[in-house]
Amino acid sequence: MDILQFVVLAIAISAVHCQYGGYHQEAPQYHEEQYYDPPHYQFHYDVRDEHTGDIKSQHEQREGDHTQGEYSLVEPDGSLRVVKYVVEGKSGFQAEVQKEHGKYKPAPEPSYRKPEPSYYKPEPSYYKPRY
Numbered sequence: 001m002d003i004l005q006f007v008v009l010a011i012a013i014s015a016v017h018c019q020y021g022g023y024h025q026e027a028p029q030y031h032e033e034q035y036y037d038p039p040h041y042q043f044h045y046d047v048r049d050e051h052t053g054d055i056k057s058q059h060e061q062r063e064g065d066h067t068q069g070e071y072s073l074v075e076p077d078g079s080l081r082v083v084k085y086v087v088e089g090k091s092g093f094q095a096e097v098q099k100e101h102g103k104y105k106p107a108p109e110p111s112y113r114k115p116e117p118s119y120y121k122p123e124p125s126y127y128k129p130r131y
Helices: 003-022
Strands: 040-049 054-063 066-074 080-088 093-100
Antiparallel strands (some): 066 080, 080 093
16 A cells, blocks of 8 residues: 555545544534513604594503503594503403593584586487488
8 A cells, every 4th residue: 555545545534534423513502582672662642633623642551562552532423432452462452442422523514515417318309200
């Protein structure tokens, strides 16, 4: 066996040894990282346009999985609808609806009315056709 064959054989054995057990490394450990912070917010808005009758409001606050809020609006009949709601984790949207009648004046009727269609009605003719 000459030296070249010996070197090639030694390289092949070392490669196989490294691939199948000669080189041990621990498997990387999985660590779950939290990529976001739990949500935390609070907001509120109010609209009071007496001219158009657009009166509504909402406020909501959330801390993690707990959300609670309330919104109200004036319906066209003049009643005030108030909805209080809570969302707790995966329990879903749970609402309590209240309606206060006679709180505001009803919305005015629309001033625009669609015109009735006028169809052309031909006058009857009283002559005999000639054939």
